Structures are given as structure tokens and as C-alpha cells.
Amino acid sequence: MRQNQLLKSRPKALTKDMPARTMRMHHVCLVVSDIAATRDFYVNVLGFEEIHRPTDFVFHGAYFQNGDVEVHVVRETHPGRLSGHAPGWGDEELRTGLCHHFAVMVDSFEPFLAAMRERGLERVGGPRVRDEYVEQIYIADPDGHIIELLYQHTPASGHARRIEIFDLGIAVPVAPGHHVLDPRAKYGLRPA
Template sequence: MKGNTENPLALKSLNHISIVCRSVEESIDFYKNILGFVPVRRPGSFDFNGAWLFSYGIGIHLLQSEDPEKLPKKSEINPKDNHISFQCESMDAVEKKLKDMEIEWVRQRVEEGGIYVDQLFFHDPDGFMIEICNCDNLPVVPLAGEMPRSCSRHNIQMMQSQHQHIHV
């Protein structure tokens, strides 16, 4: 494939994720009141039930299932399942809020080179996994000279420092 191999499709950012729901109304309530998303206008030309929400620079598109009873029911929280992850300011505050809201969660801790990342996993009303983490603690370290397109200010500073050491 010819062209820019670093960004062959000239992508700019993540736009949205879509989630098929048993009840769009229940899912709106969850994403609005638990995760802080805001409902936004959805094109009127759609001929099926759904909703669009937006926050944190991304959209969540909720799609009403045509056969809600056939959607798999997930009860076990498995951190290795498909999920979307959000960074937070305080893991303790998130854990307290989840407890207050009686939302079941699983907590994990990952360690890499003395740096610790805490993760909380829980389900939305349809069993889609949500992760809340302090992942910005963990540097984004490119493999074999690759450069990520976006990361936290801490990671950019660390990579610039590493890059300067390489070319000295």
C-alpha cells in the first residue's frame, strides 16, 4: 500500500462507539447519570429507535435491538471482555460513587516497571463493559521507533526526553 504508512487512512480521532441495547431509555439513563454523557441531536432520517450521547471528546450511539431477548445476558465481570475505558481523577472517589449507586464492580491493579495502574470494571445495563482507570500513570512507550499520535502531556514529555537521549 502506497502513501503515508504511519496513518494510511488519514484518521484524526475516535468519533463514537455504538452499543446495541435492550432499552435505549435505560441506557440513556446509565450513560447520562453514571458516566456524565449528554444526549445530543440525532439525525431525524434514521428509521429506527436510538440515541446519541457525547462527552469526553467521543460519542456513544445507542441502538435499540430489534430482538432484545436475544441479546446475551452478561453477569460475570470479565476485565478481558470488550470494553471502553475512561481515565479519572480519583479512583477512590469513583469506587465510593459506584458503591453508593450499588453498581457491582471488579478492581484490578497492573504494575509495569514500578508504576501502578488501578482499574475498575463494571457493566452497563446491557452487559457492555466499562473500565475506569488512572491509566495516564503508565507511559505510552512506542515499539521500534513508532510514535503515538496522541497521549497525555506526561507521556509526550517523557517521549520527547527519550527521543533527545536517543539522538544525543
């Protein structure tokens, strides 16, 4: 219904020859500095499988897949170029996820966080539980590309998790400069 309302509000010139509106994401492509380090991260931390890549490509790269998610990586054309053009996100931008990133839904954060800890890595952002009980955390690959991991809680477990991360002092605000609100004050003692 909302999409129909939006289409009706657009000038006819814009709606006349619109391409098909149904899409699905095929892949995310990232420029990386080290294919081996990237492979280790996406395969051994995030659980992706390396898949076939077209053999007629003349540039270095790799393709990874986990479920319906594909990540394609290509090696930078000039060594050091990537680090010289890094976006330089601030701590608060990373902590709240207000940065370039792609997101994947997972069944549990723990396997990913455990694999990161084995490598001396920690999450760079989150946790936060959104209004629809989706918890968000952010991690970074070896080149600093940010990946948001999402976990869907039930209303009861999501409400309990909000209180837990608030009480632990690890909950993050919705954006830099905002305060973390006590979930008991905002949402009450039990889920709605």
C-alpha cells in the same frame, strides 16, 4: 521510529496505496435492550450528556458524549435478542478485563463508583495498577457492556496504591490463571 521500521518491513504492495494513518476514534456503538435504562446509566452514572442524534434515523437509539468520548446506542431489533446472544464472560475474564470492552480515562473513580452504589451496582473487575501507574477497573452497563475506567497515578501514588489493593486482597492478576504478585517483591518498597 518504530512505525517507520514497521512500514519498511512490510511488502511494498501493502504500503503503496495505504490510506492516511492518522485517525481518531469517533464513537462506540452498542446495541441495548432498554434506551431509558441505558440513558440513566450513561447520563447519571458515567456523567455523559445526551446529544443530538440524526432525525432521519428510523430506528430507536440515543447519542451520548463526555469530553471527546461518544457512545451511540441503538435498541435491539427483536426484544430478547441481545440477552440471547450475550457473550457470557466468566468471572475471571470480567475481573481481569479479558473481555470485549471500551476504555475511558477519568480523573477519579469515586464519583462513578458512588453513583453505581446508589443503584446497588458494583464494579465487575479490577483494580489493577499497571507498570506505568495507570489503575484499571471495569464496570458493566445495564446490558452487560463492559467499560474500563482508567486513572493515571503519579509514580509515588501508583506504587502506594499497588501495595494498598494487594494488602486489601482486592488486586487482580493480569489475566485469568495468573497470580497476583506482592508489589513489594516485584517493584520494591519505593517507586523506581
